Amino acid sequence: MPDGSTAPIERPPSEDGLNLTGSIVAALGHAIVTESYKAGRPFPTEAALCAQYGASRPVVREAVKMLTAKGLLFARKRAGTVVQPEANWNLLDPDVLKWMLERAFSIELLIDFTDIRMGIEPRAAVLAAHSATGPQRRTIVEAIGRMMAAERGEDDALEADIGFHVAVLAASNNRFLRQFTDLVETTLRFSIRRTNDYKGVPRASAREHKRVADAIIAGDADAAGARMSELIKGALDLLLAAGRQPPRP
Amino acid sequence: MPDGSTAPIERPPSEDGLNLTGSIVAALGHAIVTESYKAGRPFPTEAALCAQYGASRPVVREAVKMLTAKGLLFARKRAGTVVQPEANWNLLDPDVLKWMLERAFSIELLIDFTDIRMGIEPRAAVLAAHSATGPQRRTIVEAIGRMMAAERGEDDALEADIGFHVAVLAASNNRFLRQFTDLVETTLRFSIRRTNDYKGVPRASAREHKRVADAIIAGDADAAGARMSELIKGALDLLLAAGRQPPRP
DNA sequence: GTCAAATTAAGTCATACTTATTATCGAGGG
DNA sequence: CCCTCGATAATAAGTATGACTTAATTTGAC
Numbered sequence: 001m002p003d004g005s006t007a008p009i010e011r012p013p014s015e016d017g018l019n020l021t022g023s024i025v026a027a028l029g030h031a032i033v034t035e036s037y038k039a040g041r042p043f044p045t046e047a048a049l050c051a052q053y054g055a056s057r058p059v060v061r062e063a064v065k066m067l068t069a070k071g072l073l074f075a076r077k078r079a080g081t082v083v084q085p086e087a088n089w090n091l092l093d094p095d096v097l098k099w100m101l102e103r104a105f106s107i108e109l110l111i112d113f114t115d116i117r118m119g120i121e122p123r124a125a126v127l128a129a130h131s132a133t134g135p136q137r138r139t140i141v142e143a144i145g146r147m148m149a150a151e152r153g154e155d156d157a158l159e160a161d162i163g164f165h166v167a168v169l170a171a172s173n174n175r176f177l178r179q180f181t182d183l184v185e186t187t188l189r190f191s192i193r194r195t196n197d198y199k200g201v202p203r204a205s206a207r208e209h210k211r212v213a214d215a216i217i218a219g220d221a222d223a224a225g226a227r228m229s230e231l232i233k234g235a236l237d238l239l240l241a242a243g244r245q246p247p248r249p
Numbered sequence: 250m251p252d253g254s255t256a257p258i259e260r261p262p263s264e265d266g267l268n269l270t271g272s273i274v275a276a277l278g279h280a281i282v283t284e285s286y287k288a289g290r291p292f293p294t295e296a297a298l299c300a301q302y303g304a305s306r307p308v309v310r311e312a313v314k315m316l317t318a319k320g321l322l323f324a325r326k327r328a329g330t331v332v333q334p335e336a337n338w339n340l341l342d343p344d345v346l347k348w349m350l351e352r353a354f355s356i357e358l359l360i361d362f363t364d365i366r367m368g369i370e371p372r373a374a375v376l377a378a379h380s381a382t383g384p385q386r387r388t389i390v391e392a393i394g395r396m397m398a399a400e401r402g403e404d405d406a407l408e409a410d411i412g413f414h415v416a417v418l419a420a421s422n423n424r425f426l427r428q429f430t431d432l433v434e435t436t437l438r439f440s441i442r443r444t445n446d447y448k449g450v451p452r453a454s455a456r457e458h459k460r461v462a463d464a465i466i467a468g469d470a471d472a473a474g475a476r477m478s479e480l481i482k483g484a485l486d487l488l489l490a491a492g493r494q495p496p497r498p
Numbered sequence: 499g500t501c502a503a504a505t506t507a508a509g510t511c512a513t514a515c516t517t518a519t520t521a522t523c524g525a526g527g528g
Numbered sequence: 529c530c531c532t533c534g535a536t537a538a539t540a541a542g543t544a545t546g547a548c549t550t551a552a553t554t555t556g557a558c
Contacts, residue, residue, distance in 0.1 A: 179341060
């Protein structure tokens with residue numbers, strides 16, 4: 001123990017399911033992302049972090065290494081550890097994404113996310129129309145079924161919506177496009193808290209989703225891409241309106 | 250030292266710029282990605298890895314933690330460490346991307362990459378037309394200048410091409426879209442080895458790139474997106490032809 | 499078939515030593 | 529006298545060792 005007391009530090013029973021290293025990673029990751037530590041400027045030394053978290057040096061080093069692996073930190077002998085500029089962060093890493101959302105969650109961030117979806121999802125719809133397997137098509141159709149059931153109050157609208165978008169990504173059969181499952185799911189879950197998607201335009205929504213699904217099932221790639229594009233453009237416009245920003249193409 | 254010899258193991262002078270932990274990360278990461286260790290199946294224990302690489306336990310643990318941070322591994326007490334399924338890997342992580350390329354580099358992988366570019370880059374062009382700053386526009390125009398100079402043999406065609414695409418991503422002013430800089434750069438560098446882009450269609454290419462740039466500078470978002478889409482579709486068709494696959498939308 | 503004990507492998511800790519980097523200070527030259 | 533260069537010392541990360549803890553799985557006894 002860093003302090004001289006004989007009694008061991010009473011460690012809280014982890015609270016979450018994380019071990020000591022994991023909890024330090026979470027704490028430091030969150031602190032870096034919220035800019036408690038500024039990029040390019042010095043980061044506490046290993047010794048200082050040991051004292052701060054009451055952990056041994058190996059544990060602290062493992063935490064720093066994990067953050068280094070995600071692009072948040074970089075360590076050099078003697079020079080110490082420095083926070084990397086945001087450009088070097090692995091923003092698509094689920095943990096980094098989560099920390100960014102936990103920090104001051106802004107409508108601007110949601111707009112950034114949706115701008116990516118605007119690129120990714122229509123392309124996924126095009127590829128799905130081209131190469132979705134039987135079970136993949138079935139999953140898409142089932143998700144539409146859930147959305148229509150939700151309109152009748154028989155299912156959860158948000159979960160059904162997420163299910164549809166995730167199913168299309170999966171059906172693209174492109175492992176890189178599938179990586180955006182987390183981002184899409186997160187975006188949808190947070191969007192509902194900020195805009196009134198699920199109050200104002202639910203009925204039209206299921207119909208429009210069905211048109212995307214129909215195009216995919218029919219193998220009409222161009223239509224699938226165009227319909228998906230319209231769908232997400234609608235969500236983007238809602239966000240831009242909520243953020244009082246001018247609409248964009 | 251794991252062996253009982255008194256003389257310290259003669260360690261090669263790192264070869265690359267990596268420290269011991271880094272070299273083990275690279276070796277294990279490469280091995281996992283090339284499926285020397287199969288997903289879901291047991292991974293060597295820490296003790297075994299120590300013996301295998303002649304390294305101490307903290308070093309091996311740090312390496313395992315870094316791979317865990319990238320989604321390749323997962324460790325639990327007593328149960329040991331297991332390789333995660335590919336779906337959990339952070340494929341957009343620059344290291345993981347590099348390891349995937351270093352393994353049997355297939356035209357299929359290049360096609361997967363280009364399918365993503367097909368979604369990402371037109372969207373970046375749309376946003377760039379909408380919100381590129383003065384210096385960002387200038388960088389785009391300069392890249393076009395380099396491409397035209399390359400046609401006259403006065404510059405490097407590949408570097409100029411990369412410069413253009415990276416400049417458009419940067420000008421999107423969306424930090425998530427900027428994350429694809431690595432992927433685009435890598436894709437272009439490898440494409441040239443597999444197809445004849447820079448032999449067969451160089452003259453038309455610079456002209457078409459200029460049309461994208463012109464639309465961005467003019468602030469014509471729809472045209473910028475459409476032109477960029479055509480551009481990448483051309484690259485994709487070349488790859489599909491090289492891979493003897495049917496063209497896709 | 500169920501429960502408890504033993505075993506195993508990762509998690510944590512303490513300490514010592516090594517090495518690269520950089521700051522500092524002194525010597526030499528302008 | 530100031531500036532530059534180079535040797536030296538201090539620092540913080542890198543590596544190594546060994547011991548102990550904890551949780552999960554296996555094994556064996558009931």
